Amino acid sequence: MALRRVPVIPGRTAAGRARPGTAARRIPAGLLAPAGVTAALALLPVGYLAVRSAEAGADAVARTLLRSRTLELAARSLGLAAVVTVLCVAVGVTLAWLVVRSDLPGRRFFGVLAALPLAVPSYVAAYTWVAATGVEGFGGSVLVLTLCSYPYVYLPVAAALRRMDPAMEEVALSLGRGRRGVVLRQLRPSAAAGGLLVAMYVLAEFGAVAIMRFDVFTTQIYTSYRSGFSRTPAAVLGLLLVAITLVIVVAESRTRGRAGYATRGAPARRPPAVRLGVAARAGALAWSAALAGLAVGFPLAGIGYWLADGSSAGADAARLAEAVAATLGVAAAGAVLTTALAVPVGIIAARYRGRTATLLEQSTYVGHSLPGIVMALSLVFFAVRYLPAVYQRWPLLVIAYAVLFMPAAVGAVRASVLQSPPVLEEVARSLGRGPLRAVGEVTLPLALPGVLAGAALVFLTAMKELPATLLLRPTGMDTLATRLWTETGSGAYGAAAPYAALLMLLAAVPGFVLGRRSLEEVP
Template identity: 60%
Template sequence: MTSTDPVAPADPAAAPAGAAVPAGRRRAGRRPPAALLVPAGLAALFALLPLGYLAVRSLERGPSFAWEVVADGRTVELLGRSVGLAATVVAASLVLGVSLAWLTVRSRLPGARAWSVLMTLPLAVPSYVAAFTWLSAFPALAGFGGAAVALTLVSFPYVYLPVTAALRGADPAQEEVSRSLGHGPLRTFLGVTLPQVRPAAAGGAVLVALYVFSDFGAVSLMRYDTFTRGIYTSYRASFDRTPAAALSVVLVAVTVLLVAAEARTRGRAGHARTGTGTARPAVPAPLGRWRLPALTWCTLVTAAAVVMPLATLGYWLAVGNSATWDPATLADTAGTTLGAAAAGAALTTLLALPVGVIAARHRGRTAHLLEQSAYAGHALPGITVALSLVFFAVRYAEPVYQELPLLICAYAVLFLPVAVAATRAAVLQSPPVLEDVARSLGRSPLRVLREVTLPLAAPGVAAGAALTFVLCMKELPATLLLRPTGMDTLASRLWTETGTGSFAAAAPYAAALILLAAIPSYLLGRHRT
């Protein structure tokens, strides 16, 4: 339930168990404590580092030249194509994510726990692997349709997971009251359930849109020109980085607009209850004659998002003559991938904690600015982030040039929004009145954060870290440019083999990547069930 009352009960006992407590407006105007503001500011500056590079490069030949690039007809065309693709993928992901979340959480769907796990497994499939499998099976899909299909099937879990968490944390009594007043299932869903999950769905939709805008692998394989492909082509075609930098600035502007729109959709009130862990579980809704269509829907999504890529890779492994690979090399590459992804996820989560807490517990210009800054890097293509870090390292931090720490920093810039969104959602679900009680007992803001806020939000923060780990494993453009000499990840080896047309030789690396990424995805799905 969304509350417009800015005053929360002073005592946890003053509110009934399971009641909604405003989690946002009650702190409007209060300045975040320095213990959070300083590290959050540093994280925001870190995320904005690529923008400094873009400012230098895009204005290198003067504002007039940059404007000519931005206002060019080709740029407008790329913007339209990118927006159209993102809108299509977001709409499809919302339909898939919300419907599947409701079926697995609030209905009597047979095998709901197993379906919940299966719906997280597409996170383990890189977009370029999904595009390759669909393109090899259906060559006619090349273009907009193929890109939309591939990106939707790997992106909808970004909506499914937060909506699932919101449904599990929402108070079922409100839906029961609606049904007791004679409202049918559809009216109850639209009038009660949907408003409860709207912030989670909006946050997931933003992540999907940013993922689409920054994707390079799927659109390249599907031969569909978007901003990322245009920027990559511009970088490869000339030593002059100004046109590509100017195009990247447009993507940053789109990111700011997306985050601002999501903030307006989210509203000013939070969604928390005072009795997490003690509220009654929701009574699953019977499906009746919709039971078979629901099972068919879940089966079709699983077949397209999980079975199809695995079956195609199995075919290449079985019949490909060029699949000559060294198990020792594969194992070494997999170990390198796991180490780099773990380090990237750890740094990203550490940077996201203060930003996510401020975004959830404080309202105002500072909180919005910090959150929007954290999202800036995610819309930039990996190649732009990589070149900005090279630019910085060569001039100011030469010892880390072509070293693993620089690649880990790129992961943090690219995927900080994933961890921030997960942290914010987790903190919003925890009751803020408990923090007020801790402060009234003399606890410092840092101690309240350590002893109250983070323990309550720990499951959601861990889920964000798992998502970030999977994304780091799959990241391609920045890895290609920033990995140390002689270091290969599964993604880079896969792309190298695919680029030479050796699809069978690439299959073992693709299979290993999916298998390793599936482990945290599976654990994440079990955690949500």
């Protein structure tokens, strides 16, 4: 009798039973409700932009959209985001492979250095490059943003390489297939998530592109708001930026695919898979050293020059201490709130399929693509009308950090949950645990290192945030970023140097932790 092939429906086994962790399960209300709150908070700026645009009328919106300047700004913003994202993916994946999977000399040292560019504010890096070389425009923006952003790709890719099961590669080799295809297929979700963060970061960047004199959506929005004559163009451009973001997020979700990437138990430890030849080792060493020098060494040299200039000798120690305390306080609060809001969304994104799960995850990326000034004005708009008690108070600034940096936390939670076997939740359910209890007792403990890494990334990024902090900080409170911007805005680079040095020093701590974490199982 001929065997009949049974078609397998995605998310189900050949016998028709639901495969663990797929769309066949209904999202528990205990996860859906807090995830809905997170999505609603992330979409607040869109509501503000929609109200502002509606007040102006359809004709004004159409005139703004059809202007040749709008098309030019769209091309500039998308071109910059595309080039920087491609370069960051190439640099991040290459460096992660050298550090985790090769015998690169000093790879542990270079692995830590690879995460430290996150401690360099993009506007500080831009100032140092402009002052030292005069580079600006598109080329300067690409240079600075690539050097500051490639760790967003390096860190998740290095983590994926570290946890990759070597048995899969050995099976591929035994079948006569190369190792490269198996490795790249498993790295695809991490590289795509990191590239998405880079693209969102570039689209929302203001300080570096303003210093580099390269006009994009963010600089035009800022100029429109500062002019005060009409905020309609700024609101329309903001909505257009949201639409572009959604297109990119949908493209990333399709690139990520539907495959599972969990392993059963911890993968076996082993020595580096590739031993480099003499020439390849020298080239890899030069490449890694050049990246570290350009991304970290060059800004540090610029700050050192400003410190030696002498004009920072009279720095006010009390003001420095107050700025440090304010920076650490609001950044820590932002990291805690952001992580708490991101956990239910990240779990849903990793364990469930369907329109609801997709919308919840994708909504969290909207705020990250908007300039900080738009985020700040939207929160002021709603706070004045509905929550006057938090207006000009630090909780409003913390909420802004949560909306702005939600994707970093959601991506970390999702990636960590994806690498924890869903079958363990099914075992817990079979032992009488409810869905939420199974997640709390099984999934979250396994994903905790990745969740904490996401919190550290949010903490680091919040310390450097500038536009929203300038508008939302309570009266009389200054962070290191706002003091740095004030001093550099008046050309007092020497007076700004202590604030820049302290900001980079504090940000280097979570950067160092993230870099060390990427090397936990590297021999």
